[in-house]
Amino acid sequence: MKIFTNGGELIAKGAIDAGVRFFAGYPITPASVIYEPMMRDLPKVEGIAVGASDEISAISYCIGASLRGIKSMTATSGPGFSLMIESLSYAIMSEIPITIVLAQRLGPATGGATTSSQGDLLFSAFSSSGSYPLPIISPSSIEECYELIIHSVNVSEFLRTPVVFLTEKEITMTKKSIDLNSLKKPEVLERKYFSGNGQFKTYNFKDLKDVPDFSPVGGKFLTRYTGSAHDKKGELKKDDPEVIEVLYHLKEKILKNIDKFLFYEYFEKKSDILIVSYGVTSESVREVAESKKVSYLILKTLYPLNEEFLKSIFGRYKKILVVEENIMGNLYILIRHLLGTKGYSLTKIGSLISPGEIKNFLESI
Amino acid sequence: MKDLFEIIDKPQNFPYCPGCGHTSIDMALARAIFELNLEKEDVLIVSDIGCVGLVDKLFNVHTLHTLHGRSTAVASGVKMVDEVLFDNKLKTIVMIGDGGATIGLLHLVESAKLNVDITVLIHNNFLYGMTGGQHSGLTPKEFKTSTTRIGNPFEALRIIDILKNSGASFYARTFSQDPDLKDIIKEALSHRGFSVIEVLELCTGYATRYNDLKGSDLKIILENSGGKIKEKIERESFCFLYKNKFFDKKGEFEFTEIEVEKKIELKDSLKIVIAGSAGEGVQLASSLLCISAILGGLNSTQKNDNPVTVGSGFSVSEIIIKDGDIKYTGIEEPDYLIITSIDGLKRAKGFIERSKNIIIDESLTDNKNFIKVPARKYIKLRGGPTYFSLGVLFGKFNPFDFELYEKAILKYGKAKDETLTCFREGLNFGRRL
Ligand code: SF4
Numbered sequence: 001m002k003i004f005t006n007g008g009e010l011i012a013k014g015a016i017d018a019g020v021r022f023f024a025g026y027p028i029t030p031a032s033v034i035y036e037p038m039m040r041d042l043p044k045v046e047g048i049a050v051g052a053s054d055e056i057s058a059i060s061y062c063i064g065a066s067l068r069g070i071k072s073m074t075a076t077s078g079p080g081f082s083l084m085i086e087s088l089s090y091a092i093m094s095e096i097p098i099t100i101v102l103a104q105r106l107g108p109a110t111g112g113a114t115t116s117s118q119g120d121l122l123f124s125a126f127s128s129s130g131s132y133p134l135p136i137i138s139p140s141s142i143e144e145c146y147e148l149i150i151h152s153v154n155v156s157e158f159l160r161t162p163v164v165f166l167t168e169k170e171i172t173m174t175k176k177s178i179d180l181n182s183l184k185k186p187e188v189l190e191r192k193y194f195s196g197n198g199q200f201k202t203y204n205f206k207d208l209k210d211v212p213d214f215s216p217v218g219g220k221f222l223t224r225y226t227g228s229a230h231d232k233k234g235e236l237k238k239d240d241p242e243v244i245e246v247l248y249h250l251k252e253k254i255l256k257n258i259d260k261f262l263f264y265e266y267f268e269k270k271s272d273i274l275i276v277s278y279g280v281t282s283e284s285v286r287e288v289a290e291s292k293k294v295s296y297l298i299l300k301t302l303y304p305l306n307e308e309f310l311k312s313i314f315g316r317y318k319k320i321l322v323v324e325e326n327i328m329g330n331l332y333i334l335i336r337h338l339l340g341t342k343g344y345s346l347t348k349i350g351s352l353i354s355p356g357e358i359k360n361f362l363e364s365i
Numbered sequence: 366m367k368d369l370f371e372i373i374d375k376p377q378n379f380p381y382c383p384g385c386g387h388t389s390i391d392m393a394l395a396r397a398i399f400e401l402n403l404e405k406e407d408v409l410i411v412s413d414i415g416c417v418g419l420v421d422k423l424f425n426v427h428t429l430h431t432l433h434g435r436s437t438a439v440a441s442g443v444k445m446v447d448e449v450l451f452d453n454k455l456k457t458i459v460m461i462g463d464g465g466a467t468i469g470l471l472h473l474v475e476s477a478k479l480n481v482d483i484t485v486l487i488h489n490n491f492l493y494g495m496t497g498g499q500h501s502g503l504t505p506k507e508f509k510t511s512t513t514r515i516g517n518p519f520e521a522l523r524i525i526d527i528l529k530n531s532g533a534s535f536y537a538r539t540f541s542q543d544p545d546l547k548d549i550i551k552e553a554l555s556h557r558g559f560s561v562i563e564v565l566e567l568c569t570g571y572a573t574r575y576n577d578l579k580g581s582d583l584k585i586i587l588e589n590s591g592g593k594i595k596e597k598i599e600r601e602s603f604c605f606l607y608k609n610k611f612f613d614k615k616g617e618f619e620f621t622e623i624e625v626e627k628k629i630e631l632k633d634s635l636k637i638v639i640a641g642s643a644g645e646g647v648q649l650a651s652s653l654l655c656i657s658a659i660l661g662g663l664n665s666t667q668k669n670d671n672p673v674t675v676g677s678g679f680s681v682s683e684i685i686i687k688d689g690d691i692k693y694t695g696i697e698e699p700d701y702l703i704i705t706s707i708d709g710l711k712r713a714k715g716f717i718e719r720s721k722n723i724i725i726d727e728s729l730t731d732n733k734n735f736i737k738v739p740a741r742k743y744i745k746l747r748g749g750p751t752y753f754s755l756g757v758l759f760g761k762f763n764p765f766d767f768e769l770y771e772k773a774i775l776k777y778g779k780a781k782d783e784t785l786t787c788f789r790e791g792l793n794f795g796r797r798l
Contacts, residue, residue, distance in 0.1 A: 064442020
C-alpha cells in the first residue's frame with residue numbers, strides 16, 4: 001500500500017506508535033500539519049489531544065500529563081519554541097520526559113512562516129538557562145520522520161528528559177509517495193518506574209549518569225517534583241553538596257547515555273572530500289554523492305555530539321564541507337574545532353540548497 | 366487517616382514570616398484535607414513561585430513546584446490525564462500568589478473555561494512578598510507598596526469576576542482569618558470542576574510596613590471590594606465531554622492510501638511547476654497529479670509554496686514524478702511550467718527562463734513561444750484553470766497515461782463531474798495543438 005503524505009503526518013503517526021497519548025498544540029506554520037492529525041487521530045486510540053491557548057500552555061499541559069505518567073508531545077516552530085523555553089528548562093531540571101517537535105521556518109522572530117530554514121540548531125541546543133544538555137534529533141528525509149520521532153520519544157522516556165525533534169518546513173509540509181511497509185519501526189522504550197524496593201526519592205541515583213526511577217504524581221509513592229535546585233528527595237535546598245551533585249547528574253545522565261541513541265548515516269566512497277549535513281539538506285547531499293566522488297555524513301542525533309566518533313571519521317578526509325540552510329553555519333560552529341583548516345561551510349537562506357549549488361561549491365574548494 | 370500532622374508539618378516549622386496569611390491558609394487546607402478523609406496519595410499540591418511556593422515541604426502529599434504563573438496549566442495537564450485516562454481520584458490544588466495569578470492569568474481563564482477539575486487558592490496579599498513588597502496587579506487603589514510609596518494609583522484587577530466570567534463553576538472570595546475558610550476549601554475540593562478561592566491576606570513582611578494595617582482590617586478591605594462571595598454552578602467539563610464524545614470513534618490513522626493500479630514506464634523524471642493564485646485550488650489539482658503517478662506505480666513529491674494567507678497571493682506547487690527514489694524535492698529546470706494567474710506569473714518569473722515548456726493563460730502573455738490556453742475561462746470551478754491546463758499538458762505531451770489523472774479525480778477529487786469535464790476539455794484542446 002502506498003500513501004501520499006507529508007512529514008507532519010508521519011510524525012503524528014510515529015508519535016502515536018511510540019505510545020504518545022497526550023498532545024497539546026497551538027497552531028503555527030509549519031507545525032500545524034502535526035497538530036491537526038493529532039487532534040484527528042489521537043482520540044481514536046484513547047489519547048488526549050488538546051488545543052492550548054498559547055505555546056506556554058501547550059508545553060505546560062504536556063509537562064503535567066507526563067508527570068501523571070503519560071507520554072506527551074507538542075509541536076511548534078521558532079516563535080512558539082521561543083515561548084516554550086522557560087518550561088523546557090523546567091522539564092530538564094525536574095527530569096520530565098516530553099518531546100517537542102520544532103519545525104523550523106525562516107527566522108528571526110516571526111520571520112517567514114512558509115519559508116523553510118535550518119536556523120534553530122544552536123538556538124535549541126543552548127536554550128536552557130544554565131545551559132544544560134538537551135538531546136536534539138533530526139530526520140534527514142520525509143519518510144525518516146516516522147522512525148526518528150519514535151526514537152525521540154524513546155530517548156525522552158528512557159533518559160527522563162525533554163527532547164527536541166528538529167525538522168523543517170520542507171520536511172513537515174512537502175508531500176511524498178511512500179510505501180507504508182517501508183517505514184522502519186524501532187522498538188518502543190518505556191520510562192523506568194520505581195518498583196517499590198527501597199525508599200522512593202523523586203530524584204534518586206547512585207551514579208551521576210543514572211536515570212532516576214520514575215513514579216507518577218498521584219501514584220502510590222509520594223512524589224516531590226520541582227524546577228528549583230533540589231536534593232535527591234526533591235526538596236528545595238541551597239547550600240547543600242547534594243544539590244550540586246544533582247545538577248552534575250543532569251549533565252552526565254545525557255552525555256554518558258546519548259551514545260545509545262547515536263543516529264547517523266555514513267556513506268563512504270574513495271574520496272578526499274566529506275560532506276556533513278543534516279535535516280532536509282541531506283537529500284541534496286545524497287543526490288550530489290550519486291554523481292560526484294564524495295563521501296557524506298548525515299547527522300541525525302545533532303546534540304550532544306560524540307566528538308570522538310566525529311574525529312575518527314574526519315581524520316579520513318582532506319576537505320570537509322558542512323552544508324546547512326542558515327545564515328551562521330550552526331552545525332559548522334558546533335564542530336569547527338574538530339575540522340581545523342579542513343573545514344568549509346556552505347550556508348544559504350531563503351530556499352533549499354540544491355544539489356547544483358553544492359556541486360558548484362565543491363568546484364571552488 | 367489518624368492525625369492532621371500526617372498531612373502537615375507542625376505550624377512552628379512554617380517557613381513564612383510570623384503572622385503571614387499563608388500559614389492560616391495552609392492550616393485551613395490541611396484541616397480540609399483531613400476532614401474529607403482523603404488519602405495522602407490522592408492529593409497533589411501544585412505550587413507557584415513566591416513565598417507561596419514554600420508550601421511543598423510542609424505537606425505530606427504529592428507536591429509539584431512549578432514556574433511562575435504556570436502552576437495552573439501544569440496542574441490542568443495532570444488533571445486532564447487523571448480524569449480522562451485514569452480514575453479521576455487525584456485532588457489537585459494549585460497554590461498561587463497574586464504574581465502567579467496575573468502572570469498566568471490566561472492559564473486560569475482557560476482552565477476555568479474548560480472547567481478542569483482543579484482547586485485554585487489565590488493567595489492575595491496585594492503585593493509581591495518574596496521579592497521585596499512590590500505592587501502587583503491585585504494591589505488595591507491607594508495601597509502602599511515598595512513601588513507605590515504614595516499609594517497605588519490603579520484599581521486592583523477583580524480576578525474573581527474575570528474567572529466567574531470565564532466559566533469557573535465554583536468561585537469564592539474571602540480572607541485568611543475567616544473561620545469558614547476551611548469549610549469553603551472543603552466545598553471547593555468536593556466540587557467536580559474548576560474551583561477557585563481568592564483569599565485576601567496580609568503580608569506581615571511588607572504590607573504592614575508601608576500601610577497602617579492590622580489583621581482585622583482585612584475584613585474591611587474585603588467588604589469594601591465586593592465582599593464575601595461563594596457561588597457554585599453545575600457545568601459539564603471538557604474532560605467529561607472528551608471522554609464521552611471523542612472516544613467513540615476507534616480506528617486507524619487516516620492516511621491518503623493509494624492502491625497501485627498498474628505499472629507504467631517512465632524513462633526520465635518529470636518536473637512540473639504549477640503557479641497560480643492561492644484559493645484557486647492549485648494544491649489539490651497538484652496533489653491529484655502526484656496521486657495519478659502513484660496509481661501508475663511511480664513515485665512523486667509535491668513541494669508547495671504560498672504566502673501566509675491561503676486565500677490571496679500566489680500558490681505554487683513543484684511536482685516531481687519519477688520511476689525511482691526522489692531525494693531533493695526542489696525544481697531548478699521544469700519540464701513543464703503551468704501558469705494560471707497573474708500572481709502565479711509574478712511568482713514563477715525565476716522559472717520561465719529555465720522551463721522547457723510553458724502552458725499559460727492567454728490573458729497573461731503575448732510571447733509566441735508559450736502555449737497560450739483559455740484556462741481562466743474555467744475559474745468558476747475551484748481549481749478549474751489548473752485542471753484545464755493539466756488537461757492541455759496531457760493532451761499535447763502525453764507524459765503518461767491521462768486516464769490515471771481521471772481516476773485520481775474520481776477517487777480523491779472534489780466536485781468530480783465538473784472537474785472531469787474541465788480536464789477533458791483541456792485534454793481535447795491540447796490534442797488539437
Ligand atoms: S514576605 Fe510576606 S508573603 Fe512572604 S512570608 Fe513574609 S509575610 Fe508572608
